[in-house]
Amino acid sequence: PKGDAVDGKVRNANVMSANKAQILSMQKFGLRDNMIKSQLLIREDSYTYIKNFKFFVGTYNVNGQAPKESLHQWLSCDPEPPDVYCVGFQELDLSKEAFIFNDSPREEDWLKAVSDCLHPGGSYAKIKLVRLVGIMLIMYVKKELAEHISEVETETVGTGIMGRMGNKGGVSLRFQFHNTTICIVNSHLAAHIEEYERRNQDYKEICSR
Secondary structure, three states: OEEEEEOOEEEOOOOOHHHHHHHHOOOOOOHHHHHHHHHHHHOHHHOOOEEEOOEEEEEEEOOOOOOOOOOHHHHOOOOOOOOEEEEEEEOOOOOOHHHHOOOOHHHHHHHHHHHOOOOOOOOEEEEEEEEEOOEEEEEEEEHHHHHHEEEEEEEEEEOOHHHOOOOOEEEEEEEEEOOEEEEEEEEEOOOOHHHHHHHHHHHHHHHHO
């Protein structure tokens, strides 16, 4: 993910020079809007610059188990600390109570396991945690970058028993980093090769709902 900033203003990274011609030819704006947009795109190099950020995005099916060993080798695998962590879990809690109650002791167990093993080269703030039964997603960002995170939203979609229960499904976390919108989805779909049609259907359900 990339963001471009000058004086605190950031251009969406999706608008890159490679697709300027296509954007300039679009007719979805009025004449005045097209002229303004065209001039901004033509002159964007004079008021923007590109900056790279490093994201760690990982997922772990823990099969209902509590943490038994350090996650340091996984979460700190690179010499350079990431700017943003998005860490997902599946089958966090397989107990019957997890389907009935919102709270689960496994949530705190794994949250602590992650927090304790973030890269020692950075200082991080937890931005958001979203969980649906045993599907969980946690986001951290370097403290010095936290002020550039905004518009944080979460969503959960269950596709399990009766097409609604949370034993299968997905959780998502959407946010704006500088002026670039990012959405991370953590899903837990039907297992085994022969269930590919069910997985495809669950994927469509998660995207549509």
